[in-house]
Structures are given as structure tokens and as C-alpha cells.
Amino acid sequence: AQSVTQPDIHITVSEGASLELRCNYSYGATPYLFWYVQSPGQGLQLLLKYFSGDTLVQGIKGFEAEFKRSQSSFNLRKPSVHWSDAAEYFCAVAPAGTASKLTFGTGTRLQVTL
Amino acid sequence: NAGVTQTPKFQVLKTGQSMTLQCAQDMNHNSMYWYRQDPGMGLRLIYYSASEGTTDKGEVPNGYNVSRLNKREFSLRLESAAPSQTSVYFCASRARGGETQYFGPGTRLLVL
Numbered sequence: 001a002q003s004v005t006q007p008d009i010h011i012t013v014s015e016g017a018s019l020e021l022r023c024n025y026s027y028g029a030t031p032y033l034f035w036y037v038q039s040p041g042q043g044l045q046l047l048l049k050y051f052s053g054d055t056l057v058q059g060i061k062g063f064e065a066e067f068k069r070s071q072s073s074f075n076l077r078k079p080s081v082h083w084s085d086a087a088e089y090f091c092a093v094a095p096a097g098t099a100s101k102l103t104f105g106t107g108t109r110l111q112v113t114l
Numbered sequence: 115n116a117g118v119t120q121t122p123k124f125q126v127l128k129t130g131q132s133m134t135l136q137c138a139q140d141m142n143h144n145s146m147y148w149y150r151q152d153p154g155m156g157l158r159l160i161y162y163s164a165s166e167g168t169t170d171k172g173e174v175p176n177g178y179n180v181s182r183l184n185k186r187e188f189s190l191r192l193e194s195a196a197p198s199q200t201s202v203y204f205c206a207s208r209a210r211g212g213e214t215q216y217f218g219p220g221t222r223l224l225v226l
Contacts, residue, residue, distance in 0.1 A: 009154070032213065043118070043204060043217040044157075051213065090156060100145065100164065100208070101172075102215060104156035 002027040002093050006105035013081050014113050021076040021108050023091030031093040033074040034102070035065055038088045047089075050074060051096075061085070086112045116140055118218035120205050126224045127195045135190040135221050137205030144210040146188035148172075148180060150201040151220070157204065163188055165210075195225045 003026045013019055025031060032051050036044040048059025055067040065076045074091060091105040121136045137146065144165045149157040149172075159172030163182040177199060179191045188207075192199060202222050206215040 004156075034214075036217075041219075043219045044206075045217075046214050049213060101159065101162070102157075104158070106154055106156040 002031060002095070002103050004091050004093050004103055004105035006089075006091055006108050008108045009106070010109045010111065012111040012113060015083050016080050019076075019078045019081045019085070019110070021089050021091075021110070023074045023076065023105060025072050025074065025091075025093045027072075027093060027095075029096055030067075030069060031096050032098075033065075033067060034092040034094070035059065035063070035074075035076050036090045036092060036104075037061075038090065038107075040087070044090065047076070081110075081112055083112045083114060086110055118205055118207055118216055120203075120218040120221050122221060123219070124222045124224075126226065127192075128226055129196060131195050132191070132193050133195065133223075134192075135203055135205075135223075136187070137189065137218060138187045139205075139207040139216070140186065141207060141209065141216065142185070143207035143212070143216075144185070145208040146182065147206040147208075147215060148178075148188070148190045149204045149206065150174065150199075151204060152201050160190065160203075195223075197225045199223065200225045 005024045034049045035047040050067045088107045088109045092102045118139045147162040148160040161180040163169045166185045181189045205218040208215045
């Protein structure tokens with residue numbers, strides 16, 4: 001069965017600092033990979049996704065993620081964090097070829113200090 | 115175009131009461147999903163409907179039933195609520211062949 005691990009429950013960064021959120025997955029083949037963001041009291045919004053091809057994918061709000069097959073990782077990065085980025089971030093995987101059944105990680109809560 | 119809408123936004127139930135959570139989407143999507151979100155556990159799939167007229171169990175279906183009323187609407191029913199069902203419930207939809215699930219704003223349920 002596929003699984004997703006987000007090892008950091010809570011991260012605090014200063015505004016303007018760089019950010020990296022970690023995501024590791026366990027799956028027999030290369031799955032579809034996603035990052036979602038959830039602002040307080042809101043639903044989930046897709047930040048970016050990887051299916052194949054270029055291993056560095058760009059998303060909305062200045063986020064990017066890099067797929068590393070050898071490490072089974074799909075880490076999310078942002079060069080300079082803004083206070084409005086404070087939210088909870090979820091990594092998710094789905095079987096390759098379909099986005100039907102998403103398996104989510106437990107999430108990382110990002111706090112941004114001014 | 116409202117996307118995915120859910121009602122109610124918040125509900126308090128007593129143990130043993132029943133209720134139905136409503137979800138509707140106006141994007142003409144084929145697939146719809148119900149998830150629950152609990153602290154420290156991420157989102158877990160309760161039920162999904164790949165197309166109108168079909169439903170399938172997800173990871174945590176016990177204590178729930180669903181109805182795909184038509185292409186737009188997918189409801190989740192708790193027949194006899196239990197405190198363990200206190201959670202935030204999200205509905206999502208996806209287009210046929212699409213790669214992205216679109217989420218509603220959620221329903222926060224408290225079972226006393």
C-alpha cells in the first residue's frame with residue numbers, strides 16, 4: 001500500500017527566509033505526487049503536481065518541488081516566505097495513471113514570524 | 115461558478131443522532147469524494163463515487179453511508195453519530211481523466 005510521510009509536524013520560519021518542507025513516499029512505482037495547502041478554516045488548494053518529465057515543478061504562489069526518485073522524496077521549497085504563507089501543507093500521492101485515490105501525509109503546519 | 119460547496123459549515127450532534135452532509139459541484143465533474151480530517155492524521159478517504167450511480171468504500175467507511183444523487187451531488191450520512199466521528203469533513207470532485215481533485219470548504223462536526 002502506498003504511504004506518505006511528512007516528518008515535520010510544525011515548522012517556524014522568519015518572513016523572507018527560505019523554506020523546505022519534506023515529503024517521502026512509499027510506493028512500488030513512481031506515483032503521481034501533489035502538494036496542497038490549507039489556510040485556516042479553508043479547504044485544500046492545489047499548489048503543484050508531478051506526473052512525469054522534468055523533476056523540478058513550479059507551482060502557484062512561488063512554490064516549487066523537486067522529485068527525487070532515488071530518495072523517494074518530493075520536497076516543497078520557496079526561496080522567500082511571506083507572512084501569508086502561514087498554513088498547513090499536505091503532500092499526497094496517487095497511483096500513476098490516475099488521480100482517483102489520493103493518500104495524504106499528516107501535514108506540516110508552517111508558522112511565519114515577522 | 116462556485117466550485118465545490120458543502121452544507122452545513124458546522125454542526126453539533128448528540129451521540130446516536132443522525133445527519134446528512136451535503137456536497138455539490140458545478141464543474142460537471144464525474145468523480146466525487148468524501149474525506150475526514152483529524153489532527154495528526156491528514157485526510158482519509160471515507161467513500162468515493164467514480165461516476166453517477168456508483169459508489170465505493172475508501173479507507174475508513176465504517177459508520178457512514180453515501181448517496182450519489184445525481185452528477186452534481188454526493189451526500190454523506192451518519193445514521194447513528196458517535197464521538198469518534200467528530201472531525202472535519204471535506205468533499206472533493208475530479209473531472210473524468212483529470213489529474214486534480216478540487217476541495218470544498220469543509221464541514222466541522224462535533225459529536226457530544
